[in-house]
Amino acid sequence: MVRRAEFWGGLFWLAFGVFVTWQGWLLELGSLREPGSGFVFFWLGLLISALAISIALNGVRGKGPLLGELWQGARWRNVLLVILALIAFGFLFEQLGFVICSLALLLFLMTFVDPVKPVLSIPISIVAAVGVWYVLEKVLLVQLPKGSWLEGLPLLG
Incomplete structure (x- = not known):
C-alpha cells in the first residue's frame, strides 16, 4: 500500500484539494445565484479532493506501479x-x-x-x-x- 505511486500521488492531491477548499471557504462562498469570490475555489477544491481520494484508494488496493518503478527510464x-x-x-x-x-x-x-x-x-x-x-x-x-x-x-x- 505505502509503496504504490497512486497512494502518494492521491495524498498529495488530497492535501492540495483540502487547501483549495479551505481557501475558498475563507473567501466567502455566497449563494448559487450570487456566488462569492470563493465559490468556484470551494467547489473545485472539493472535486479535486474527491478525485484524489479515489486515486489514493486505488493505491491502497494495490493497483498501479510501485513508487520505485515510477522513475525508471526517466530522462x-x-x-x-x-x-x-x-x-x-x-x-x-x-x-x-x-x-x-x-x-x-x-x-x-x-x-x-x-x-x-x-x-x-x-x-x-x-x-x-x-x-x-x-x-x-x-x-x-x-x-x-x-x-x-x-x-x-x-x-x-
Missing part, C-alpha cells in the same frame, strides 16, 4: 534542459519579447530536448510563435512584451 538530462530553458525564457521575456523568446524556446526544445529535423522544427517554431502571438495580441487583445530592442519598430505593434 533526467531532458528534464534539466527544459527547466533551464524555461528559466532563461522567464528572464529574457521582457527584454527580447514574446515572439523571439517563444521562437528560441521552441527551437531549443525541438533541437536539443526531443530532436526534430530542422525542415520541420523551423517552420513549426515560426508558425507556433507568430500564431500564438497573433491570437493573444490581436484577437484576445492581451498586451505582450515586444522586447526593449524592438520598441521603435512598427512591425510588431
